[in-house]
Amino acid sequence: MFERVTSRFPRTSATRTRAAVLAAGLGTSVVLGVGVAAAVDNTAASGAAGAVQAQAAAQSKAAEAQAQAVKAQADKAQKAAEAKKAAAAKAAQAKKAAKAAAKKKAASWIDPVKSYKLSASFAQNGGMWAHKHSGQDYAVPTGTPVMAAHGGTVVKAGGNGAGDGPAYGNAIVIKHGNKTYSQYAHLSS
Known part of the structure; x- marks a missing residue:
């Protein structure tokens, strides 16, 4: 198989x-x-x-x-x-x-002198002026230092009222601003 x-x-x-x-x-x-x-x-x-x-x-x-x-x-x-x-x-x-x-x-503003006697006041009548007084006069001894009442610029100074006339004597004019002026007159120098 x-x-x-x-x-x-x-x-x-x-x-x-x-x-x-x-x-x-x-x-x-x-x-x-x-x-x-x-x-x-x-x-x-x-x-x-x-x-x-x-x-x-x-x-x-x-x-x-x-x-x-x-x-x-x-x-x-x-x-x-x-x-x-x-x-x-x-x-x-x-x-x-x-x-x-x-x-x-x-x-x-200050007083221009420390101690004074007011000898003439503003708008005062008197025989010494043709019109009313235009300022204040401080009576002080000769040679007393004078200070500017306020800051500003000196615009005039000298004898004969700094050009304003002999009635002022030696004078200084200061311009303070705002069209304000101050004048220091009858000065000894």
Whole structure:
């Protein structure tokens, strides 16, 4: 009878065996390759995850630095505004003080001599004048220093009433502003 043979063709059987071994080897290689690829993918994934985390940390740090810079700039702007406000207040105070000093100076009329006796007053009638008296006469000893009653500019000085006539003797005329003048007459020198 016939002998039972696994394969009809003995050559085919060897080829099949070789193909099966080769297929098994390839399968193993593919499995190992997939494992290696998976390991590489895991390493790449963990590397990518690390890179993403590093990038996120860098972005967070940059955002934090930018927030600090914005806060510092806002603080600087606030300090500048406060300094400007303080300077404006100081300037206003200085202006107010200067105005008060000018007002005080403008209002600071003084007596031309420290001690005197009024010998003729303004608008006084008398036989010594053709019209009413045009000033106030302070009687003081000869040589007494005379001060200007207020700040101004000397516009006339000299004998003969500084040009206003012999009745005034030695005289000085000072212009004070606002069309105001003062005349110091009957001076010894």
